[in-house]
Amino acid sequence: MDSPIDPNLGSGSLLIAWQLKDKNVLIVGGGEVASQRVESILVTDAKITILSPAEGLSPRTKRFLELYPDRITYLDRSFTSPDELHNMDMVLTAVDDNDLSLEIVGMCRNARIPVNAADIPDLCDFYFGAQIRDGPLQIMISTNGMGPRLSALIKQKIQGSLTGCEGEAIRKVGELRQLLKVYEPGVGGAAGRKRMKWMTQLCNQWDMEEFASMDEEMMKRIMEEGWAQDRCPFYEEVGGKKKSRTFTAYSPSWSGLLVSSLSFIAGLSVASLLLTRRR
Numbered sequence: 601m602d603s604p605i606d607p608n609l610g611s612g613s614l615l616i617a618w619q620l621k622d623k624n625v626l627i628v629g630g631g632e633v634a635s636q637r638v639e640s641i642l643v644t645d646a647k648i649t650i651l652s653p654a655e656g657l658s659p660r661t662k663r664f665l666e667l668y669p670d671r672i673t674y675l676d677r678s679f680t681s682p683d684e685l686h687n688m689d690m691v692l693t694a695v696d697d698n699d700l701s702l703e704i705v706g707m708c709r710n711a712r713i714p715v716n717a718a719d720i721p722d723l724c725d726f727y728f729g730a731q732i733r734d735g736p737l738q739i740m741i742s743t744n745g746m747g748p749r750l751s752a753l754i755k756q757k758i759q760g761s762l763t764g765c766e767g768e769a770i771r772k773v774g775e776l777r778q779l780l781k782v783y784e785p786g787v788g789g790a791a792g793r794k795r796m797k798w799m800t801q802l803c804n805q806w807d808m809e810e811f812a813s814m815d816e817e818m819m820k821r822i823m824e825e826g827w828a829q830d831r832c833p834f835y836e837e838v839g840g841k842k843k844s845r846t847f848t849a850y851s852p853s854w855s856g857l858l859v860s861s862l863s864f865i866a867g868l869s870v871a872s873l874l875l876t877r878r879r
C-alpha cells in the first residue's frame with residue numbers, strides 16, 4: 601500500500617478509457633488518417649459523422665462507410681461553419697488544410713468541445729496512440745507526440761509478449777465477477793472487501809490460459825467449492841484439464857523411473873543367470 605512516490609511526476613498525459621457510447625463524434629476529413637480515427641471511434645459505439653467531399657475519401661474510409669452504414673452519417677461536402685459542431689461531444693480533424701484545422705480547433709475551444717487535430721499536436725486536447733485490441737483488452741502506447749513511429753514499434757514488441765488468449769481470459773473473468781456478485785451481493789463495505797480479496801487471490805493463482813478455458817460448469821464449481829468454502833480452488837480441482845506442458849514437465853521423471861526399473865529387472869535377470877550357471 602505504501603508504495604514510493606515518483607518525485608518527477610509531470611510532462612505526460614492522462615491515459616483514460618473514455619466512454620463514448622451514444623455520444624456524437626464529428627470527423628472532418630475522410631482520408632487515410634481519418635479512416636484510422638473512424639476505426640478507433642467505432643470501437644466505442646459512438647455515433648459518428650464524417651464530413652468530407654467524396655473525391656477525398658480513402659479506400660479504407662469508403663469500406664467503413666459500406667460496412668457500417670447505420671453507425672456512420674456521411675456528409676459529402678466541405679466544412680462550412682461553426683453550426684457543423686452543433687450537438688457534438690468530440691471533434692477530430694484529419695484534413696490536408698492546416699488553416700482549416702486551426703479554425704476548427706478555435707471553434708471547438710469556444711464551444712468547449714474536446715478536439716484533436718491530426719496536424720497540430722500543440723493544440724490538441726488529447727492524442728491518439730498505437731493500440732492493441734483483443735476483445736475487452738485495449739492497450740495504448742503514447743509517446744506524447746514525440747515519436748509516433750516508435751509508438752508503432754513498441755506496440756509490436758508488446759504484441760510479441762502476449763499469448764493471444766488475454767482477451768478471452770478477461771471476458772471469462774468478467775463473467776465470473778458477475779456470478780460472484782450474485783453469490784455475494786451489495787456495493788462496497790465488508791462484502792466488497794471480501795469479494796476483492798478473493799478475486800485478487802484467484803487472479804494471482806491462475807494463469808491466463810486457465811481463465812480463458814473456464815466454462816459455465818467450472819465457474820459454478822469455483823463458486824461452490826471455492827467461494828462458498830472460503831477458499832481459492834486450484835484449476836485442476838474444479839475440472840480444469842492439466843496442460844500438456846505440465847505432462848511434459850513430469851514425463852522425464854516417469855521415463856527415468858521406467859528406465860531405472862527396467863535396468864533393475866535386467867540386472868536381476870543377469871545376476872540370476874550367472875548364479876544358475878555357476879551351479
Ligand SMILES: C[C@@]1(CC(=O)O)c2cc3[nH]c(cc4nc(cc5[nH]c(cc(n2)[C@H]1CCC(=O)O)[C@@](C)(CC(=O)O)[C@@H]5CCC(=O)O)C(CC(=O)O)=C4CCC(=O)O)c(CCC(=O)O)c3CC(=O)O
Pocket residue numbers: 636637716717718719720721724726727728729730731741742743744745746747748749750751752755
Ligand atoms: C500527435 C499525434 C496525432 C494525434 O493523435 O493527435 C501524431 C502526430 C503526427 N504523426 C505524424 C507522422 C506519423 N504518424 C505515424 C503513425 C501514427 N501516428 C499516431 C499518433 C499520433 N501522431 C499522435 C501522437 C502519438 C504518439 O506520440 O505516440 C499513431 C501512433 C496512432 C494513430 O494515428 O492513430 C500511428 C501509428 C499507429 C500504429 O501503427 O499502430 C507515422 C508512422 C507510420 O505511419 O507508420 C508517421 C510518420 C513517421 C513519424 O513522423 O514518426 C505527423 C507528421 C509529422 C511530419 O509532418 O513530419 C504528425 C503531426 C506532427 O507531429 O506534427
Ligand SMILES: NC(=O)C1=CN([C@@H]2O[C@H](COP(=O)(O)OP(=O)(O)OC[C@H]3O[C@@H](n4cnc5c(N)ncnc54)[C@H](O)[C@@H]3O)[C@@H](O)[C@H]2O)C=CC1
Pocket residue numbers: 628629630631632633634651652653655656657658677678679694695696697700718719748
Ligand atoms: N496523426 C497522424 O498520425 C498523422 C497525421 N497526419 C496529418 O493528418 C492530416 C490528414 O492526412 P491524410 O489523411 O493522410 O490526408 P488525405 O489527403 O488523405 O486526406 C485529407 C482529407 O481532408 C478532406 N478535406 C480537405 N478539405 C476539406 C474541407 N474543407 N472539409 C472537409 N474535408 C476536407 C479531404 O476530402 C480528404 O478526405 C494531414 O494534415 C497530415 O499532415 C499525417 C500523417 C500521420
